[in-house]
Amino acid sequence: MKNLTLLFAIILSGTVMFAQNDKRSIPSANVKTLNGGSFNTSELNNDGKPMIINFWATWCSPCKRELNNIAEVYDEWVEETGVKIVAISIDDARNMGKVAPYVNGKGWEYEVYIDPNGDFKRAMNVNNVPHTFLVNGNGEIVWQHNSYSEGDEDELYELTKKLAKGEEISH
Amino acid sequence: MKIKKISFSLLLIASVGNLLGQSLGDQISSGEIHGNFQLNMQYYQEDSLIGAYEVPEDVLMNGFANFIYTNGNFSAGMRYESYMNPILGYPSGFKGNGLGYRYASFTNDNMSVTVGNYYEQFGNGLIYRTFEARGLGYDNAMDGIRIYYKLAEGLNVKGVIGKQRESFDSGVKYGEGIVRGIDGELSVNDFIPSLSEAKTRVILGGSFVSKFQPDQNSQFNLPENVGASAGRFNISRGKISLAGEYARKINDPSADNGYIFKEGEAFYAQTAFSTKGFGLTLSAKGNDNMSFRSDRGAAQTVLQMNYLPALTRQHTYNLLATLYPYATQPNGEVAFQGELVYKLKKNTFLGGKNGAGILLNYSTVYNIDSTALPASDTTQMGYTSNLFSVGDTKYYEEINVEFSKKFSKSVKAIFTYSNIVFNQAVVQGKNPKDHPTIYANVGVIDLTYKINKKHAIRTELQGLFTKQDHQDWATVLVEYTYSPHWFIAVMDQFNYGNKISEEQIHYYYTTAGYVKGANRVSLGYGRQRAGIFCVGGICRTVPAANGITLSITSSF
Structure with missing residues (x-):
């Protein structure tokens, strides 16, 4: 344990000393597809166009408000920017069977995966849901936001449009 | 002496690193480091009405931070935890400061190895699931080795061995029992190329888990090795899907079942039909004598090895x-x-x-x-x-x-x-x-x-x-949000119908907060009941409290 901690401390200090790159790539974790198959998150991409990764759950009311509000304007977003929304449900075995019927029942057009034991959530350092990440065409995470209030989707869309035009984004 | 030795070797390694210079630096800096942080601080007021006692420390705090370093196929991470002292309503077994989790892992061709701590689940978790729910004070992480192996396209195997986190007291204390498990999953359509385009998708899986704990009981001859196995399937075709899992555990006398020698059983079946604008799910579940822990004497949420989901709506x-x-x-x-x-x-x-x-x-x-069997049994x-x-x-x-x-x-x-x-x-x-x-x-x-x-x-x-x-209740909540940064909410949960007029309690609560990107700070005041709390744009699990609450979360 001590040695492992030590090794980690060295790597950590090395990284702090040398790290210059603040861009972030999408980590690798295994999630489930809606028909029970396995999918590795390192394969997430949108052919050079912006992508939004949103963590939600069937029991999270602000998450559902956000994704239902965006669903109404999603066609327009896609047409305008080519963006793709990837909705990651963190529902576990208790509710994961209800995810596909909910998504279809609400008519969502998002790409949906399930992360039943929080592996991708942990890898992405998500504390609470909803948590939204904006990914540029090179697959780098350039912006993130925790929580949802009515109107937050407007800010997200403005940033997505910037990305689609190839502009840089800063917080 | 020991500490001196460690710091000396650290110095040595660091200087060698410096001598190697740019190449090592380049290699390390091509990696990424990310993390997240959470802090919940509570100032307590004595409140005899809701049974909240006086807290000698006045202020209690739970906090943690995760750091993950990734570089190509390598990843390492750790979590520092701090309970100064643990907030009320949190389970006992969370005390002090220290490392609560650390791991390193790499992926090579079709194999992935993790050493240290990890969380893992087989199937629905009926016989094996280790996970964390930090808001609830739930953490039964493994410490040991895990291997994923992709044997062929569509055929994956997972193996785990280790001990589980039992409690935390300025560092993790692991349980006595050793947990070993293997799980295989076959995606028929990926495995058999001629079926890859078939409309019907079939996935089959099976797992076996066993625990070892020495028998130190003089009264009974208890099994030291207890095994459990489970099989599952998932079939889908277009709009329809059907999934099921059945699990069986051999005799496992424990404090939970009153030290009986009966076998345990569980099943979970679900079918769904959905099309645009319409979704239907039907599910059934049963479990009999299915508590499974890596310590037969453990209680509450300590050292649980499996997960038996509640089949009711989560509110x-x-x-x-x-x-x-x-x-x-x-x-x-x-x-x-x-x-x-x-x-x-x-x-x-x-x-x-x-x-x-x-x-x-x-x-x-x-x-x-x-x-029940007769006493003469x-x-x-x-x-x-x-x-x-x-x-x-x-x-x-x-x-x-x-x-x-x-x-x-x-x-x-x-x-x-x-x-x-x-x-x-x-x-x-x-x-x-x-x-x-x-x-x-x-x-x-x-x-x-x-x-x-x-x-x-x-x-x-x-x-x-x-x-x-307690008869009738009413809750009124008003939440005002100013996107994308601010929120304020006022809430009162009132037990107005309580027959005992002194117990007609108001659980009033006011909270305000600021959100910027992945930073969120909120301050609350009032009485709060334990449970899922969805105010201020997020949902989190909270313990019962009265007083001032400060919450900070951040990710980077």
Whole structure:
């Protein structure tokens, strides 16, 4: 344990000393597809166009408000920017069977995966849901936001449009 | 001396690193480091009305930070945890400061190896799931080795071995039992190339888990190795899917089952049909004598090895989520649930101009039909039962209807009605004589008024009506948000109908917060009941408290 901690401390200090790159790539974790198959998150991409990764759950009311509000304007977003929304449900075995019927029942057009034991959530350092990440065409995470209030989707869309035009984004 | 040695070798390694210079630096800096942080601090006020005691420290705090370093196929991470001292309502076994989790892992060709701590789940988790729910104080992480191996396209194997986290006291204390498990999953369509385009998708899986704990009991001859196995399938074709899992555990005398030698069993089956605008799920679950821990004497949430999901609707509205939430009875229950989601088209009678949605959920839970063995019995089997035979004691039942409608561009509403039957004697382990089954009707009106692009007001009016327990409750919530940074919310949960007038308590709570990107800071004041708390744009699990609460979360 001590040695492992030590090794980690060295790597950590090395990284702090040398790290210059603040861009972030999408980590690798295994999630489930809606028909029970396995999918590795390192394969997430949108052919050079912006992508939004949103963590939600069937029991999270602000998450559902956000994704239902965006669903109404999603066609327009896609047409305008080519963006793709990837909705990651963190529902576990208790509710994961209800995810596909909910998504279809609400008519969502998002790409949906399930992360039943929080592996991708942990890898992405998500504390609470909803948590939204904006990914540029090179697959780098350039912006993130925790929580949802009515109107937050407007800010997200403005940033997505910037990305689609190839502009840089800063917080 | 030992510390000197360590710091010396650290210095040595660091200087060698420096000598190697640029190349090592380049290699390390091509990696990424990310993390997240959470802090919950509570200032306590004594409150005899809700049974909150005086806290000698005045202020208590839980906090942690995760750091993950990734570089190509390598990843390492750690979590520092701090409980100064643990906040009330948190389980015992979380104390002090120290490392609560650390791991390193790499992926090479088709193999991936993790050493140190990890969380893992086989299938639905009926025989094996290690996970964390930090808000609840739940963490049964493994410490040991895990291997993933992709044997062929569509055929994956996982193997785990290690000990589980039992408690934390300035560092992790691991349980005595050794846990070993293997899981295989076959995606038939990926494995057999000629089926890759087939409309019917089939996935099969199987797992075996065993624990070892020495027998130091002089009274019984207890099994030192206890094995459990499970098999599962998932078939889908277009709009329809069917999935099931069955698990069996050999005799596992434990404190949970009163040291009987009966075998355990569980099943979980689900079928779903969905098409655009319509979704239907039907599910059934049963478990009999299925508590499974890596220490036979452990209680509460300590050292659990498996997960038996509750087959009832998971609520977010305050009264529904905090007053009568159902919890699985691992010693025996059978449960059924159905859920229907339907989108009403625009320009119809119910749909109106902007469309509307309906969600119907029905769930019910019963005991398993079982017969206790007579006192003269010497097999120590405890009882006989049939997992697929429903008993006549109702544990829980709920009919839940949710109607959501957008009245105009600025006004939206969700109306919820719920009828609950809650067997508090069984679910909360109370004496049935003075704790009769609760029959409650609940209504919620959730109204959002969007003032303009950035400003919105949301209100919740909730009522819970029952003749049992503490009688009638009402909750009023008003939440004002200024996107994308600010929120303020005022809430009162009032037990106005309590027959004992001194117990007609107000749980008032005010909270305000600031969000910027992945940083969120909120400050709250008042009384808070334990449960899921969805205010200020996020949902998190909170313990009961009275006083001032400061919460900070961040990710980078």
